[in-house]
Amino acid sequence: xxxxxxxxxxxxxxxxxxTRNLRIAENRVIGGIAGQLSAETGLPIHMDTNSVELGLGVxxxxxxxxxxxEDVTNRASSLAAAYECDVFPVASSPVEGFFNASHVHVxxxxxxxxxxxxxxxxxxxxxxxxALGANSPLWNFQPLRYKSYRVLRFAHYCTNPTEPRDPxxxxxxxxxxxxxxxxxxxxxxxxxxxxxxxxxxxxxLSTFVAAYVQMLASREIDDSVDEASYxxxxxxxxxAARYGMQATxxxxxxxxxxxxxxxxxxxxxxEALADLDTSRHDLGIIEQMVQKRICQADLAxxxxxxxxxPYCLLAAYxxxxxxxxxxxxxxxxxxxxxxxxxxTRADVLDEHESQIGSGTHFYVxxxxxxxxxxxxxxxxxxxxxxxxxxxxxxxDGGIILSRSTSAV
Amino acid sequence: MNALLGRIEExxxxxxxxxxxxxxxxxxxxxxxxxxxxxxxxxxxxERYAADVxxxxxxxxxxxxxxxxxxxxxxxxxxxxAVCVADETVVKLxxxxxxxxxxxxxxxxxxxxxVAGTFEKNDTDFVATVDxxxxxxxxxxxxxxxxxxxxxxxxxxPVIADEASGEAAVAAAGGASRRLWNDWYSVDILTERFGGAxxxxxxxxxxxxxxxxxxxxxxxxxxxxxxxxxLRSGWGWxxxxxxxxxxxxxxxxxxxxxxxxxxxxxxxxxxxxxxxxYTLYYALPxxxxxxxxxxxxxxxxxxxxxxxxxxxxxxxxxxxxxxxxSTRTDDSAPHASKVLVVQDGALRxxxxxxxxxxxxxxxxxxxxxxxxxxxxxxxEWMLHLFDPISNPVLSIxxxxxxxxxxxxxxxxxxxxxxxxxxxxxxxxxxAAGASxxxxxxxxxxxxxxxxxxxxxxxxxxxxxxxxxQVQLGAILEVVPLKELATPFGTVxxxxxxxxxxxxxxxxxxxxAGIGQRGxx
Numbered sequence: 001x002x003x004x005x006x007x008x009x010x011x012x013x014x015x016x017x018x019t020r021n022l023r024i025a026e027n028r029v030i031g032g033i034a035g036q037l038s039a040e041t042g043l044p045i046h047m048d049t050n051s052v053e054l055g056l057g058v059x060x061x062x063x064x065x066x067x068x069x070e071d072v073t074n075r076a077s078s079l080a081a082a083y084e085c086d087v088f089p090v091a092s093s094p095v096e097g098f099f100n101a102s103h104v105h106v107x108x109x110x111x112x113x114x115x116x117x118x119x120x121x122x123x124x125x126x127x128x129x130x131a132l133g134a135n136s137p138l139w140n141f142q143p144l145r146y147k148s149y150r151v152l153r154f155a156h157y158c159t160n161p162t163e164p165r166d167p168x169x170x171x172x173x174x175x176x177x178x179x180x181x182x183x184x185x186x187x188x189x190x191x192x193x194x195x196x197x198x199x200x201x202x203x204x205l206s207t208f209v210a211a212y213v214q215m216l217a218s219r220e221i222d223d224s225v226d227e228a229s230y231x232x233x234x235x236x237x238x239x240a241a242r243y244g245m246q247a248t249x250x251x252x253x254x255x256x257x258x259x260x261x262x263x264x265x266x267x268x269x270x271e272a273l274a275d276l277d278t279s280r281h282d283l284g285i286i287e288q289m290v291q292k293r294i295c296q297a298d299l300a301x302x303x304x305x306x307x308x309x310p311y312c313l314l315a316a317y318x319x320x321x322x323x324x325x326x327x328x329x330x331x332x333x334x335x336x337x338x339x340x341x342x343x344t345r346a347d348v349l350d351e352h353e354s355q356i357g358s359g360t361h362f363y364v365x366x367x368x369x370x371x372x373x374x375x376x377x378x379x380x381x382x383x384x385x386x387x388x389x390x391x392x393x394x395x396d397g398g399i400i401l402s403r404s405t406s407a408v
Numbered sequence: 409m410n411a412l413l414g415r416i417e418e419x420x421x422x423x424x425x426x427x428x429x430x431x432x433x434x435x436x437x438x439x440x441x442x443x444x445x446x447x448x449x450x451x452x453x454x455e456r457y458a459a460d461v462x463x464x465x466x467x468x469x470x471x472x473x474x475x476x477x478x479x480x481x482x483x484x485x486x487x488x489x490a491v492c493v494a495d496e497t498v499v500k501l502x503x504x505x506x507x508x509x510x511x512x513x514x515x516x517x518x519x520x521x522x523v524a525g526t527f528e529k530n531d532t533d534f535v536a537t538v539d540x541x542x543x544x545x546x547x548x549x550x551x552x553x554x555x556x557x558x559x560x561x562x563x564x565x566p567v568i569a570d571e572a573s574g575e576a577a578v579a580a581a582g583g584a585s586r587r588l589w590n591d592w593y594s595v596d597i598l599t600e601r602f603g604g605a606x607x608x609x610x611x612x613x614x615x616x617x618x619x620x621x622x623x624x625x626x627x628x629x630x631x632x633x634x635x636x637x638x639l640r641s642g643w644g645w646x647x648x649x650x651x652x653x654x655x656x657x658x659x660x661x662x663x664x665x666x667x668x669x670x671x672x673x674x675x676x677x678x679x680x681x682x683x684x685x686y687t688l689y690y691a692l693p694x695x696x697x698x699x700x701x702x703x704x705x706x707x708x709x710x711x712x713x714x715x716x717x718x719x720x721x722x723x724x725x726x727x728x729x730x731x732x733x734s735t736r737t738d739d740s741a742p743h744a745s746k747v748l749v750v751q752d753g754a755l756r757x758x759x760x761x762x763x764x765x766x767x768x769x770x771x772x773x774x775x776x777x778x779x780x781x782x783x784x785x786x787x788e789w790m791l792h793l794f795d796p797i798s799n800p801v802l803s804i805x806x807x808x809x810x811x812x813x814x815x816x817x818x819x820x821x822x823x824x825x826x827x828x829x830x831x832x833x834x835x836x837x838x839a840a841g842a843s844x845x846x847x848x849x850x851x852x853x854x855x856x857x858x859x860x861x862x863x864x865x866x867x868x869x870x871x872x873x874x875x876x877q878v879q880l881g882a883i884l885e886v887v888p889l890k891e892l893a894t895p896f897g898t899v900x901x902x903x904x905x906x907x908x909x910x911x912x913x914x915x916x917x918x919x920a921g922i923g924q925r926g927x928x
Contacts, residue, residue: 020415020470021470022470022472141628142808149921190643306458306463308625311437313467315463316463319465320464356761356916357743361769363768364762364768394756397771397772398769
């Protein structure tokens, strides 16, 4: 018997509202909008930090979640327009520091121990979901270097790398890439996915994610985790944030393009999709994304190349996203992208070094790729031995790192 | 730099993805401040390229302008020179935008007299050259101002009798300001915001502004490009000082330098006022200022009636103070911008590779009462000086395009009738040195027949070797350092004249045995 019974799913989609002054509508006004939407639709729509969180109820098929998404977003758009606002379906803004998400809830789960085992098993796959969902390349005046600043920055500690837990000792936990959320709703929540700009894409992705998780639960759960597989997960997670669907993951030690992996995953969960009254054929946008190695971040980056001034970029991006089909239109005409090279040790060293200036507290470098202590310290040691950085122990400040003067 | 936010009235295609966008101005970015009077209800136009017209929008949508697009609208009228010295009689006017398009007239007034005329059109702008001598038939005997008015537009040019030092009201790009100057620096103090902020610190020798804003982007923070004083409450900084306007300002000469005093209200509800007094030393490249926050009786909100007995702790106002100075970094040389201090008796260098996060470990307090900001790629250094008996905690950050130094003092529990404050010294120049024994900055100015090099230093109590070796070109001078007591502790200084030297020659110096940063 599958741990998910009945098989259901949902998404809570965090949408900000952009005012005519190009500012995000504040919490003090968002609550009323959320409340009205909830009353009209009967869905659990709430206020979240500077966003309306569209809880899309309990769904058992792509068709059902798609209809709900269409109806709710149409109503949200017209309600926002009444206050001269636009629904701003983005995971990040070029001029502000917030992050928004599209969490996927996979139901219906009542066995927490199974949920914790699935949490471990999903560590291999959540980076794939992150790559598909990557949609936060424009963030807070930062350079255009990552396709998901949200995943890179842990969504301000709301979406953290999973720490493997033992079902027999696990305490209630929240905020990992994917974890059971039985203290709230009877689901396993996949949190790693950025807020979607395309509503059809979100409908397809949430269906796929749910089907895949339910498929994993339908067979012997492989929740084995060792140091090598954990490091592979962290590296792939970072690669997804950096390259989106162009990433080349390490897959059980072998470099493999994430697009290829995603294609296989779509095949693997065919029966589970059928249980949700869906087939791979119905996931046309996901299919195109896999074929072209394109994610929603690529639309944002395409627009960003035309605007140097971040406020002008914000305005152009927001206006383009008024069209819920903007991503589909872009996807249809964009060329196929090449896969990025596989991760090398040099890349790891460079990424950690990029966090270090002068007098940098050593813990800052941990946030480069979320490496646990021993592995992060090994990187620091390698950088020290190659004379790229200098390590000092200070009485008040602890361990501080500085770029070598020869390497400026 | 500021930029306009507009509301689209019409989008007109010119073909080849080129569009004219007609709009009305609705706010000034980045803080969404009100639009200047001369732009209200005006239909303005810009040209834009757009590969996809949907990215421009439709009538009723907002349109943000770039800094470059906004400049002619926000500062349409300019006058040169920026300051008239007594014998300068010609002022050049330029009008970059005018509502009607026809040549407007101007009025120039001073001393109750008037010179009027009409602009002429050149290729791009309206221009006029005005002889202001008729406004001063008896010459200039005291600092005053020439006022230029063109319909709703106006600028003022200070007219000074003594070019060496003084103070005058100016209309600067950031708003109403007071300008202090001596032989070394010209300093603009913005009075209409931030409770008084240093908006410009310009070396007169090299004509470099250490607080210059980037001109290519709207700043990520409206604090960028200023030296401001800020308050802290609760867990972090608050913005009460941002909207605090100076209510009164006045200046007077003192034996040390011209002193400018400001006074204003920060938070009427809490009873917090603020005052600041700036002194630009006559003979030194040194700006001194003191900031005070007197706490008066709180003004209760209308209808607010006490419902429970108050205890002494209820009257406490959690008061934290600090400063924030942002200076430009160079995109091509980010490693060249650093902050240097002494901590644990050792020289420490800080450079952030990325903006600070909330969870980043805090930095310790500085020692010796100094912080040196370095932009070696531009040969620009700025030394902040504090009283060593109350060293602030070092805090630094990165804002896009800027290095931010924002030290703060320990918080105090204040009640009505009490006051808190601090004194700060600032010197900035083209060369500097730092070690565990102290720090110094050197700056040049022109003198008759050559160059003078001024050095200001903060030295450790046991520094010894109180001499400065200063070289300009082939000439090396060794001079004793003199001691000066200031509200922010003791400083040492020297001024060395080099007859025949040019402002383009680099300064090389060693002060109290502290070598020069980056010296070969």
